[in-house]
Amino acid sequence: MKYNKTLIIAEAGVNHNGDINLAKKLIEVASEAGVDFVKFQTFVAENCISKNAKKAEYQLQTTDENQSQLDMVKKLELSKQDHEILIEHCKKFNIKFLSTAFDLESIDLLIKFDIEIFKIPSGELTNLPYLKKIASFNKNIILSTGMATLGEIEKALNILVQNGTQRDKIIILHCNTEYPTPFEDVNLRAMQTLKKAFCLPVGYSDHTLGITIPIAAVAMGACVIEKHFTLDKSMQGPDHQASLEPEELKAMVKAIRELEQAFGDGVKIPSKSESKNKAIARKSLVAKKVIKKGECFSEENLTTKRPGDGICAMKYDKYLGKIASRDYIEDELIDE
Known part of the structure; x- marks a missing residue:
């Protein structure tokens, strides 16, 4: 039955x-x-x-x-x-x-x-x-x-x-x-x-x-x-x-x-209703302060902030020590 x-x-x-x-x-x-x-x-x-x-x-x-x-x-x-x-x-x-x-x-x-x-x-x-x-x-x-x-x-x-x-x-x-x-x-x-x-x-x-x-x-x-x-x-x-x-x-x-x-069905994936919230709630790599072309990304000049539609904040460690290919102003999304 x-x-x-x-x-x-x-x-x-x-x-x-x-x-x-x-x-x-x-x-x-x-x-x-x-x-x-x-x-x-x-x-x-x-x-x-x-x-x-x-x-x-x-x-x-x-x-x-x-x-x-x-x-x-x-x-x-x-x-x-x-x-x-x-x-x-x-x-x-x-x-x-x-x-x-x-x-x-x-x-x-x-x-x-x-x-x-x-x-x-x-x-x-x-x-x-x-x-x-x-x-x-x-x-x-x-x-x-x-x-x-x-x-x-x-x-x-x-x-x-x-x-x-x-x-x-x-x-x-x-x-x-x-x-x-x-x-x-x-x-x-x-x-x-x-x-x-x-x-x-x-x-x-x-x-x-x-x-x-x-x-x-x-x-x-x-x-x-x-x-x-x-x-x-x-x-x-x-x-x-x-x-x-x-x-x-x-x-x-x-x-x-x-x-x-x-x-629900027990499958853990983002629902249709919440997918749009990723860019709002998650964080991206952001310039903590002005960064000049040729400078190394460091804990002093790199941070994570909203929105989340840039480079995922989980990649933070990978960017430390890399060289900036262009100038960034404070709070600008890193895009390289």
Whole structure:
């Protein structure tokens, strides 16, 4: 799976709060920001969360503490009809639809919509039946690796390949699943570790506050960036507070695209824009004072000054001891 630019995924996730109109508005915001994909989450709550499952600490802080994880997530389900509506809305706004399945039934639903990529979330990296089912379709896969060790990632990759997915269809995302992730826990250098260990393209799924870290990840070689966004961080719901608002999302995309332009091809030669500056910024051999024909050039009468369109100042030593073939006035370029 190769792209000629950084693949930017705007993670709407469950920030629609179960409201289809809010979900459509999120698609419009993502499209306006210029991202490549807008991503939602597809699940049947009872299929992936037991009645006894507890909420994460960040979820307790942003939702009703008396509500179970199952009850919280149940309200955020998207139906088959919701998916159809959102996919059509994405087409209308010229942005690609993506969703993460969290259970086997939801994988089947997404297959019916012929999605381009399966995004495997960090929590499913150790889910054998889930991995085997996704692998069987031989689709492009983006694998998040939050909470995982290298050994666990290797096992997941082996399962995917052994059950039908071509290895070159997989991208690994470095990730930390804490919302928001403390900067000291980000460990961007782990991207290099992943790339070296598995010889696969590596991206980054970000849960920090702000846009600094995803931009830095691109500078360090991330080929995919995934970032949560919302219409308003103050909205009620589990993920809003750790998400970007519309103007922040735009700023992140703009910065990443500018950074891509700055990468270049790695060949160190003067650029077209700077070539004209040579004569202005560099220095030439210049008469430090009046020099008479027949005098020897010396440290007393020869210096280097701008402009740089005369004899290159790197030839200074070669001219010491030479005899001037004509008269020079002070500050005149040496031309022999």
